[in-house]
Amino acid sequence: QLSGGQRQRVAMGRAIVRNPKVFLFDEPLSNLDAKLRVQMRIEIKKVHQKVRTTTVYVTHDQVEAMTLADRVVVMNHGRIEQIGTPNELYHKPATRFVASFIGSPAMNFVPCRLEDVGGKLNVRLTDRLAFALPPARAARYQALSRTDRLLLGIRPEHIMEARPHAEPGVEPFDAVLDVTEPMGMETLVYFTLEGGQICGRVSPNAGAQDGSPLRLAVDLNNMHLLNEVTGAVL
Missing domain, CATH: 3.40.50.300 (P-loop containing nucleotide triphosphate hydrolases)
Incomplete structure (x- = not known):
């Protein structure tokens, strides 16, 4: 029974x-x-x-x-x-x-490549979107080939609304939101980058709305680079 x-x-x-x-x-x-x-x-x-x-x-x-x-x-x-x-x-x-x-929502993965620009190491995601790597990350990835097929791994909590005075390594960018999920203490936002869906976490007061643009920022101090072919974290 x-x-x-x-x-x-x-x-x-x-x-x-x-x-x-x-x-x-x-x-x-x-x-x-x-x-x-x-x-x-x-x-x-x-x-x-x-x-x-x-x-x-x-x-x-x-x-x-x-x-x-x-x-x-x-x-x-x-x-x-x-x-x-x-x-x-x-x-x-x-x-x-x-x-x-491990982690919910899951980590985001975006195809990328490394490039040297003006003595700095950049990670390029699209023709129009590239970020300068923080010094610690740049030193870690300096020896990698610039032609390797790589993935940028970034967790949703490290994609947030852009703030006026961001800490070093936090790079702003603009996105048009596809869907928002208000969760009370936070709002999950989804947008498309290079054909893939990306998830971020923003404050419920950030003004996120379905179909609207929003100024976001990515924290590259917590990024991961992966070999796209083997899946190994570098």
Whole structure:
């Protein structure tokens, strides 16, 4: 007479009270509704902090992986792509698969190339749009070939509304918004660049409207460059 979600929670409770040396959880929250999943994530974390038993936790939900894990193993078709802490995977992904899987909304990827202009290193996205790289990033990418096929990876939170006094490495540009998604504390904005859809996060007071132009800025201090062919983060 128990529902699927109730059976899952009972099974977890039965495993925990046996006090084993290792837990193996295979998507234990998959049958729960969204609200209950959040509650159970908190409960599982509380239990782990109290019991301190080694736990191998299999999930397709990156939020569960990020919030519950001490270390995350990201697998793709049975192959390990990267192992690290949640923060390492989020801020220093090793491959395009990891970069796109960790984080919601997903990281944006735009075809680009490097070019030398007036002693500075630029990343060029389109014929009309190029950004000067901050010194630390320029030094990191200086040795790369100017003819390589590259991807610029940038997370939505690093594309925001332009401000009058931006910090170094934050480059402004103009975009025409296709769609906006008001989320309350922030607004997600979507626009098209070189045929691909790009997502940014702006303040709810930024004046973002569907079909309207908006002055945005990209924070290149948090950019990633990827090899377009291999998917490796450079």
